[in-house]
Amino acid sequence: MRCCLRRMSGLLGRNNKVNQLAFSSQCWGAKTAEVHGDGVKTSFPTPSVPGITMSNSFKLDKPASFSITEQEKDNHVYTRWSNPTVRNLETKLAFLESGEDCIAYASGMAATAGLLLSRLSNGDHLIMSDINYAGTAELVRHTLPRFGIDVSLCDTSNLNEVKDCITPRTKLIWIETPCNPTLRLTDISAISEICKDNGCELAVDSTFATPVAQKPINFGADFVVHSLTKYIGGHGDSVGGAIVGRSAEAIQQIKSDSLVHQGGILSPFNAFLISRGAITLSLRMAQHEKNAKKVAQFLESHPLVTRVNYPGLQSHEQHELAKRQMNNFGGMLSFTTVKGTTARLSEKMMKELSLIHYAVSLGHSKSLLFMIETDAILNSTFGPGMSVKQIQDFKQFAGEEGIFRMSVGLEEADDIIRDLDQVLKN
Numbered sequence: 001m002r003c004c005l006r007r008m009s010g011l012l013g014r015n016n017k018v019n020q021l022a023f024s025s026q027c028w029g030a031k032t033a034e035v036h037g038d039g040v041k042t043s044f045p046t047p048s049v050p051g052i053t054m055s056n057s058f059k060l061d062k063p064a065s066f067s068i069t070e071q072e073k074d075n076h077v078y079t080r081w082s083n084p085t086v087r088n089l090e091t092k093l094a095f096l097e098s099g100e101d102c103i104a105y106a107s108g109m110a111a112t113a114g115l116l117l118s119r120l121s122n123g124d125h126l127i128m129s130d131i132n133y134a135g136t137a138e139l140v141r142h143t144l145p146r147f148g149i150d151v152s153l154c155d156t157s158n159l160n161e162v163k164d165c166i167t168p169r170t171k172l173i174w175i176e177t178p179c180n181p182t183l184r185l186t187d188i189s190a191i192s193e194i195c196k197d198n199g200c201e202l203a204v205d206s207t208f209a210t211p212v213a214q215k216p217i218n219f220g221a222d223f224v225v226h227s228l229t230k231y232i233g234g235h236g237d238s239v240g241g242a243i244v245g246r247s248a249e250a251i252q253q254i255k256s257d258s259l260v261h262q263g264g265i266l267s268p269f270n271a272f273l274i275s276r277g278a279i280t281l282s283l284r285m286a287q288h289e290k291n292a293k294k295v296a297q298f299l300e301s302h303p304l305v306t307r308v309n310y311p312g313l314q315s316h317e318q319h320e321l322a323k324r325q326m327n328n329f330g331g332m333l334s335f336t337t338v339k340g341t342t343a344r345l346s347e348k349m350m351k352e353l354s355l356i357h358y359a360v361s362l363g364h365s366k367s368l369l370f371m372i373e374t375d376a377i378l379n380s381t382f383g384p385g386m387s388v389k390q391i392q393d394f395k396q397f398a399g400e401e402g403i404f405r406m407s408v409g410l411e412e413a414d415d416i417i418r419d420l421d422q423v424l425k426n
């Protein structure tokens, strides 16, 4: 049965002349209409928000190489190589981080693994912050050694310790600042000087900070890594990651190595959500910071709280560095409570918090709180390689029993504080 699309054009709105014209020149069968009915060329009116291009393949107007590594940069051929919606997000992120180019990934971990596995080879040495995101810590401890890559975990806030870890084979230094979950900072420009002196590259996981708070490339970093799942997406509804590079050439190499061949691409739908979320990044970060400062001050004065880690507090050991390096102290904080209360309080929070969600993740519009047991971190994430000094240092920030990590959301600060106050009881 043939279905003349002309009759359907009324559904598209009377003033949509372009659509009416396009439809009136076609008269397709129903199956053809199912397949091509959305293929109307609407060059006018130009939408003020770019649409989502979910297409996984693109019609070619010139020959393209079948070898995926030789495909041209901005000639969209196949979505694993490039996609207009994903490219829009990459362009935005490169701009926000003052980099030359960016690659988006399916998750922050895909970006992390992509960078490490394409910049490092058998025989290379990596220096990695001894406190960092659990997935990153496990990846470098469990996976990289299988490929002949040596890893030294060191306190990157201590420049002498970093210098002592350097070997002639050191290829990359990876820092996370502020780091998860202790909010310890690392001086990006000081580490970048060490890198320059020793001919190695610097990668910064800047997820906690966002480009609103710090732009590592301006401090000398070669790569910035983000979990877009967190503040940049910002609404808790998508997972994604990205690497921004100081040099477009390095990004191109990582792209063919790790994105095209390992395949961890970001879906165009998530790219659209994340790009939309990023529209309000500065506005949200201002509110996250405002709320986090108030919550940190409340916690600092609470009798059951023994320590608060927040770079914006005077009491943070590296507050001066925070002021020098960060334009916004962020929405992340962590705290410990009086000995003997940690497990009970976390259980109470699970049951009794009414506004704050007892949940992992961060950078959400909603406040999220989660207790991480110190032994669990030491055994699983940091593993047996930690020295006695590293364990002591860690416990100084995270306590003996566990650390509460909080992502302070966009609600009214007074409401967040009231919710905390009603559970922080003996």
Ligand SMILES: *Cc1c(COP(=O)(O)O)cnc(C)c1O
Pocket: 107, 108, 109, 110, 133, 135, 136, 176, 180, 205, 207, 208, 226, 227, 228, 229, 230, 239, 240, 241, 362
């Ligand atoms: C969440 C997170 C990651 C991993 O990102 P995913 O998107 O969950 O894969 C890496 N680094 C930091 C600091 C994170 O918070």
